[in-house]
Amino acid sequence: MYDRSAKLGAKGVVIEYWLQRSRSLFTAVKGVDLEVRPGELLAIVGPSGCGKTTFLNAVDGLIPIAGGSLTLDGREIRSPGRDRAMVFQQPGLLPWRTVLGNVIFGVEAQGTMTKREATERATQQIELVGLKGFEDAYPLELSGGMQQRVNLARALLTDPEMLLLDEPFAALDAQTRELMQLELLKIWSQTRKTALFITHDIKEAIYLADRVIVFTRRPGRVKNVVEIKLSRPRDLRVKRDPQFLTYEDEIWESIQEELAVPAERLIAGVPAA
């Protein structure tokens, strides 16, 4: 039986795709068992193509599961709902709407707030993500990092039970990414929303999360769970902490075992400079 205290419970989740071209069933995820505790920030890492994003999409209710169970607060997840909000890898902003208009879009789609209330709260949210003064800017006038802030604010404004983040900083440059991680932690510590964070960046996962889950290669399932016992609040210096590096080694080892080509072979294959 699953833990009653868990926010999100996944039991033996199977996700399958029908591939039109090869006329075959493709199993992306097979038997995922995990729990996200209330108020926890859980990160999932894994080799690319391991089905971690697919799993997140299922949690959001965008795609159906073929087996197992997926519950939020004990209720089966069947479709997208107000209790979850996704921060997408691609910002997915309406280019003809301003920052304010885009931040409002989430609650507007849910139909949970009056326009006035939404505008008022969105203004606060925009300030929280550090975009004060850019309310009337259009997405194409913003940098990638700023667009992701809008993406985040849109999700936060819906005040979800659970925040789903799908590699939100993957497309950003290294410096912006670190800055965004720092800011995300700052915002998260203010709300303490239960969050599920997907990433391929091990450092990012350790830096942000309370626990890091490593997925096996496709079809993905939970390989191991690493409890991150670094004290909060964490600043970026924690990334050079010996304990941090130990976690990094452990997770890297774990992922490396899952790579189609072992890392030693990759390194050995590089001709001498």
Next chain:
Amino acid sequence: MSIKEADRVLPVTTRESDPTREKRSVMQPSRTKRYEPIVFGTVSVILFLAVWQVVANARIWTILFFPGPWDVAQALVKLFQSDDIWLDIATSGQELAIGYGMGIVIGLVLGLLMGWYTRVQYALDPFVNFFYSTPRIVFIPLFIIWFGIDMPSKIAVIFLGALFPIIINTMAGVRNTDAALLRVAKSFGASDALTFRRVILPGSVPFILTGFRLGIGHALTGLVVAELIAARHGIGQVIAIAGQTFQSPKMLAGVVLIAGTGMLLTTILQRIENRFQAWRPQIR
């Protein structure tokens, strides 16, 4: 020249501190750049008219064969002094307004339906393809049999002309909606109606307006050709009669009227398009 040599000839530091080099902010286009389209456009037209006038003045050919711009302008003035011209303009104007207006409304509705519902598209595609690949003016004789030589037959041709470019572009607009935006809408639980109104429709506006713009060209072609073939009144009829009675300047004056209408409508639509594109950063 080797790289080293180039460095010596144009050292980077000297170039950057070059006092003669123009410095200005990227955000503010210079005055001359801003007026470039108008200046160059006007100059080229004036140049063209001047050359045309000079060649015509040489009178190598008769006025019938090669009227000059001045002849055309005089014919235009004379045209407006005649009694019938206002009836002609009113006739053509009404035909255009009704036919094109119907084309916009029905084209928009059908285009949106075909873009949104694949089954509607499957059902209507054969017809759209059939009519779009056929010059719609070939139906004029049939329309004259059905509706007579007065306005209804012209309206039908104009309507058919404008309809298909609008359908096709509107459909393309809906189909080209960014899949990422649809995913966002779905993730936040947006209803189909909201997704349509807030994501698909605004995203399709540039395509739809392009369809409207293309439709004007097709509509005017339909108007003129239909009136050339058979009509009692209308600008096309003025052109036809002038042509048949060897009044070349008058004929060209009619052409100027038609072209002017087309340019005016296209410019208006272009303005509307620009208004809807305020969010697109200027690249210049």
